Amino acid sequence: MLVRRAAPEDLDAIMAIYDSGRAFMRAQGNYVQWVNGYPSRDLLAEDIRKGQCYVCEAEGEIAGVFAFILGEDPTYQKIEEGSWRSASPYGTVHRLASSGKYRGVGKTCYDFCKGRIGHVRADTHEDNRAMRRSLERNGFQRRGVIHIADGTPRIAYEFLAEDSEG
Numbered sequence: 001m002l003v004r005r006a007a008p009e010d011l012d013a014i015m016a017i018y019d020s021g022r023a024f025m026r027a028q029g030n031y032v033q034w035v036n037g038y039p040s041r042d043l044l045a046e047d048i049r050k051g052q053c054y055v056c057e058a059e060g061e062i063a064g065v066f067a068f069i070l071g072e073d074p075t076y077q078k079i080e081e082g083s084w085r086s087a088s089p090y091g092t093v094h095r096l097a098s099s100g101k102y103r104g105v106g107k108t109c110y111d112f113c114k115g116r117i118g119h120v121r122a123d124t125h126e127d128n129r130a131m132r133r134s135l136e137r138n139g140f141q142r143r144g145v146i147h148i149a150d151g152t153p154r155i156a157y158e159f160l161a162e163d164s165e166g
Helices: 008-027 041-050 105-116 129-137
Strands: 002-005 053-058 061-070 091-098 119-124 141-147 153-160
Touching (some): 008 053, 105 129, 119 129, 129 141
Antiparallel strands (some): 061 091
């Protein structure tokens, strides 16, 4: 699977993948995450403009999408019920979704991000069991609870390359 920066002409396909991701979450019993049109077309267009939206391609089609943002994430400044292992510079995975047609989108995303920086963080809703399993299978450790901008809690995860060396 190939990872590349998303382009404006990918936006319709990206929106369809997020629709698929929302449907998958609902089918898994997660009715509280990605509601009210989140992520919006405007937010995704801004991610593309900033160069922080990526797509995973398989067999010439977009199989998955995610945002990867290098630098401090304001929602990660305060963590409860745990702590971050490192204060070193990091990248954050946000808005990971798959078309559901190809296996390995999560691993492809994480491997790409880990290849850019050895310290990666992510978060997800407690009800998103599939995402939690995906993060844990790929070397991320549960670190505690953060609160996103609207105040709702998310389980925070962290990957440090030094943990997987040796």
